[in-house]
Amino acid sequence: MGDAQEDLEPRFPSRKAQSMLPAFSTCCTELISSWESKLAGSDGSHEIDIWEDFQNLTGDVISRTSFGSSFMEGRRIFQLQAEQAERIIKAFQYMYIPGYLFFPTENNKRMKQINREIEGLLRGIIEKRERAMENDGLSSGNDLLGLMLQSNKESGTSRMRMSTEDVIEECKLFYFAGMETTSVLLTWTLVVLGMHPEWQDRAREEVLSVFGKDKPNFDGLGRLKTVTMILYEVLRLYPPAVTLNRKTSRQMQIGGITYPAGVLLELPIIMVHHNPDVWGKDVLEFKPERFAEGISKATKDQPVFFPFGWGPRICIGQNFAMLEAKMALSMILQRFEFQLSPSYTHAPYTVITLHPQHGAQIILKSL
Numbered sequence: 543m544g545d546a547q548e549d550l551e552p553r554f555p556s557r558k559a560q561s562m563l564p565a566f567s568t569c570c571t572e573l574i575s576s577w578e579s580k581l582a583g584s585d586g587s588h589e590i591d592i593w594e595d596f597q598n599l600t601g602d603v604i605s606r607t608s609f610g611s612s613f614m615e616g617r618r619i620f621q622l623q624a625e626q627a628e629r630i631i632k633a634f635q636y637m638y639i640p641g642y643l644f645f646p647t648e649n650n651k652r653m654k655q656i657n658r659e660i661e662g663l664l665r666g667i668i669e670k671r672e673r674a675m676e677n678d679g680l681s682s683g684n685d686l687l688g689l690m691l692q693s694n695k696e697s698g699t700s701r702m703r704m705s706t707e708d709v710i711e712e713c714k715l716f717y718f719a720g721m722e723t724t725s726v727l728l729t730w731t732l733v734v735l736g737m738h739p740e741w742q743d744r745a746r747e748e749v750l751s752v753f754g755k756d757k758p759n760f761d762g763l764g765r766l767k768t769v770t771m772i773l774y775e776v777l778r779l780y781p782p783a784v785t786l787n788r789k790t791s792r793q794m795q796i797g798g799i800t801y802p803a804g805v806l807l808e809l810p811i812i813m814v815h816h817n818p819d820v821w822g823k824d825v826l827e828f829k830p831e832r833f834a835e836g837i838s839k840a841t842k843d844q845p846v847f848f849p850f851g852w853g854p855r856i857c858i859g860q861n862f863a864m865l866e867a868k869m870a871l872s873m874i875l876q877r878f879e880f881q882l883s884p885s886y887t888h889a890p891y892t893v894i895t896l897h898p899q900h901g902a903q904i905i906l907k908s909l
């Protein structure tokens with residue numbers, strides 16, 4: 543994984559994320575059309591659970607951007623991984639029983655079966671692409687799989703070269719790392735903009751002044767200041783990844799305390815983001831204006847805002863995620879206004895990432 547990280551890191555700057563823009567826009571257009579058809583058959587407003595819709599959206603984006611033309615197989619893989627995540631959480635409840643994962647329970651058997659199916663599908667996609675690159679001289683393509691295989695080809699026989707198993711593991715990681723997190727960000731953003739219509743209006747005004755009703759483009763997305771402030775404030779209040787976990791590899795001193803090797807450490811991002819000593823008494827309030835002059839002004843140059851992690855293992859998909867979120871939010875604001883449904887209950891809770899426990903129901907209206 544370390545090598546893969548070194549390999550991939552330079553491949554996700556914003557110019558690479560830019561090449562993913564057509565995939566973002568195709569997937570967002572599908573979502574918008576499905577909302578428009580729901581509204582067409584209604585009396586002008588319609589309740590939807592954005593939690594499910596955004597998971598489908600970000601799953602589609604990851605499928606298209608990971609596997610390009612093999613997008614439908616990719617979609618099946620990500621559906622299986624979603625099922626797997628739920629089953630892992632179920633299994634966690636019994637982890638106190640030693641060796642539980644080896645018991646032939648229905649859940650454990652299905653988890654093994656899912657793993658085999660995912661690996662088989664991924665192996666098929668990878669081999670098909672490698673064959674196309676070798677035999678037909680086709681380019682690796684501009685999707686994430688293509689970037690990895692191209693990078694592998696360029697590393698020749700060096701130790702940086704990833705095995706098929708490594709590539710499979712990377713592809714699986716994209717789902718967990720890239721799909722859940724971005725759908726969480728979009729979900730809390732709409733929830734919060736439903737709670738604060740004044741910020742929803744300000745964001746819409748900005749989007750309409752930059753794009754009108756046209757399809758958002760890369761340059762314009764980079765100029766959205768209010769939208770960026772809103773996304774940062776949502777990432778502060780509702781960081782999709784609530785903690786970072788580390789294990790000491792050797793005896794070391796941290797904050798004046800000496801830890802032996804093998805100690806598990808947890809850095810609670812969410813608690814640092816909610817610390818009144820850092821952010822002020824209004825720490826729990828949604829105030830995007832904190833970020834009006836950027837992150838370093840908002841944090842007074844302290845390392846207190848790190849929704850994408852920090853240091854050598856910082857998220858490699860942060861430009862990708864921010865661009866995807868800006869594209870989706872802009873296209874939604876161009877066409878709809880929304881408010882929270884009376885059936886919505888505010889209950890953020892952690893299932894690996896920060897979910898809305900009872901869904902995120904909003905009432906949608908066409909503009």
Ligand code: HEM
Binds near residue numbers: 716727786848856858
């Ligand atoms: C709002 C969206 C996202 C958030 C909040 C987020 C957050 C994070 C965080 C906190 C880490 C660091 C984990 C650690 O240090 O232990 C991380 C790592 C990672 N992220 Fe993201 N992420 C997001 C989107 C994405 C996307 C879209 C992708 C892929 C396209 C992605 C790929 C990765 C990968 C591969 C790693 C692992 C890097 C490594 O282990 O070295 N992430 N992410």
